[in-house]
Amino acid sequence: MFKFSVRLIKGLMQVTAWLQEQPVLTNLLYRISGPASYLPSRDLTVTWPRAEEHKDFSLPNSSWSQSMRNLYNKYMELSQQGSWIRLPSYNATVTHFTEQCPNSAKPQVTTRLFTRNLDVEGLGFEYVVFYNQAEQRTVCIFQAGPYLEGSHGLIHGGAIATIIDSTAGICAICTAGKVMTANLNINYRSPIVLGSTAEVQCRVDKIEDRKIFLSAEIRNVDGQVLHTEATILFVQV
Numbered sequence: 291m292f293k294f295s296v297r298l299i300k301g302l303m304q305v306t307a308w309l310q311e312q313p314v315l316t317n318l319l320y321r322i323s324g325p326a327s328y329l330p331s332r333d334l335t336v337t338w339p340r341a342e343e344h345k346d347f348s349l350p351n352s353s354w355s356q357s358m359r360n361l362y363n364k365y366m367e368l369s370q371q372g373s374w375i376r377l378p379s380y381n382a383t384v385t386h387f388t389e390q391c392p393n394s395a396k397p398q399v400t401t402r403l404f405t406r407n408l409d410v411e412g413l414g415f416e417y418v419v420f421y422n423q424a425e426q427r428t429v430c431i432f433q434a435g436p437y438l439e440g441s442h443g444l445i446h447g448g449a450i451a452t453i454i455d456s457t458a459g460i461c462a463i464c465t466a467g468k469v470m471t472a473n474l475n476i477n478y479r480s481p482i483v484l485g486s487t488a489e490v491q492c493r494v495d496k497i498e499d500r501k502i503f504l505s506a507e508i509r510n511v512d513g514q515v516l517h518t519e520a521t522i523l524f525v526q527v
């Protein structure tokens with residue numbers, strides 16, 4: 291078990307307080323879990339209270355392409371070296387910030403995260419986010435399913451905006467706690483073909499008072515093709 295940094299815990303506590311019907315997040319632990327069958331090494335994850343009751347959608351499933359698995363394995367290996375953390379991902383915000391139920395009643399999950407709102411694996415986004423605390427960066431590996439179509443055979447620009455906003459949002463939350471997107475500025479440089487795997491790289495550029503400025507890029511699996519560039523402003527609330 292490893293200790294999370296004080297800064298990240300403070301941020302998470304702020305986010306938890308934000309969800310007013312959700313009592314305080316009381317513990318945040320890293321755990322070493324058993325390796326998935328195709329992983330070369332241990333799976334380093336973050337767990338939330340009672341997280342084991344919920345499905346973690348950021349783990350590989352049968353819809354993942356070989357490219358997606360290769361990138362996943364790359365960052366899992368980096369996680370072993372301590373620089374990156376794989377963040378678990380549930381399909382509702384309430385699940386990320388599970389309440390401590392005195393009577394052990396399960397929270398009613400009546401909402402779905404926009405990015406996890408399809409029940410069939412592989413139709414929408416398949417993605418996993420890794421966080422590098424020392425560098426204040428997130429990486430999101432994603433595979434764009436057929437239900438994300440915009441132009442013929444290509445991913446919709448709004449879906450691209452969504453995955454950027456989410457990757458940057460998680461980076462900002464981990465860095466500064468409760469935030470809202472104030473500005474998202476996107477340049478679409480080259481289209482992303484449905485079914486392909488790509489990588490969002492996001493980092494905090496600067497923080498001024500309540501404002502957290504980030505930038506992001508989406509590139510293809512080998513990094514040679516720039517698909518999208520963005521700058522994002524989050525405001526602490």
Ligand SMILES: CCCCCCCC/C=C\CCCCCCCC(=O)SCCNC(=O)CCNC(=O)[C@H](O)C(C)(C)COP(=O)(O)OP(=O)(O)OC[C@H]1O[C@@H](n2cnc3c(N)ncnc32)[C@H](O)[C@@H]1OP(=O)(O)O
Nearest residue numbers: 336377383386455456459460464470471472473501525527
């Ligand atoms: C182990 C860790 C794991 C963590 C995992 C967590 C998982 C959680 C699960 C899943 C998360 C996925 C993540 C999703 C993320 C998505 C987030 C969204 O999409 S949010 C929805 C869209 N955004 C809105 O609806 C906001 C609407 N706007 C507002 O509410 C306000 O305008 C707000 C809060 C942004 C600012 O309002 P004010 O009243 O608090 O502050 P004022 O005074 O207006 O601005 C503060 C400063 O910011 C500048 N500012 C504000 N808006 C700006 C803008 N658009 N452009 C430039 N500057 C702006 C202002 O000029 C001011 O700057 P000066 O302090 O004067 O220097």
